[in-house]
Amino acid sequence: MAGLARGLASRPACAVCCLLASGALVLLLPSSRLTVLAAPGVAGVTGLLVGTLLLATGVVLAIAPGQHTMCGMAGxxxxxxxxxxxxxxxxxxxxxxxxxxxxxxxxxxxAEAGGRRNGQGRTGSSR
Known part of the structure; x- marks a missing residue:
């Protein structure tokens, strides 16, 4: 469990979960039969494309957290x-x-290399 906690602490887990859930919800309705019949062609495909790209953004953010700015903007x-x-x-x-x-x-x-985040810990210490 300690390894999982360390892994989640070094990644934007909440952002990944929100982006993956968003992609799943955007994909949910266009893949139903009613929407495909009601919005054929390009209109029906755009929902699938945007939902897939949102899912991909969440996966990229989970794999490469250093790309959080680009993934956030894209999301x-x-x-x-x-x-x-x-x-x-x-x-x-x-x-x-x-x-x-x-x-x-x-x-x-x-997180910084010392395990502290910005704004935490001692500042202005003379030691």
Whole structure:
């Protein structure tokens, strides 16, 4: 369990979970039979494309946390684009999760080598 806790501490886990859930929700409605029949062609494919890209953004963020700025920006842009797809951004919940995950990814800072995060620990010490 200690290894799992150390692994999660070095990665933006909350951002990854939000982006993966957002991608799943945006993919959920366009893959149903009703939406494919109601929005054939390019309109039906855009929901699948945006949902897949949101899932890919979450996976890239989990594998390479150093790319958190790019993944956060891409997650926010894709979440905003997902609102104009036939699923309305995964019935708006997927869009909100994508915006939240992208914001978490942008705000995440990796831990310093000494194990302290910025703003914590002693500052201005004369020792």
């Amino acid at each position: 926010i842009v894709l979440a905003l684009i997902s609102f104009v797809t036939p699923s309305l951004g995964g019935l708006v919940v997927g869009m909100l999760l994508g915006l939240t995950g992208g914001a978490f990814a942008l705000a995440w800072e990796p």
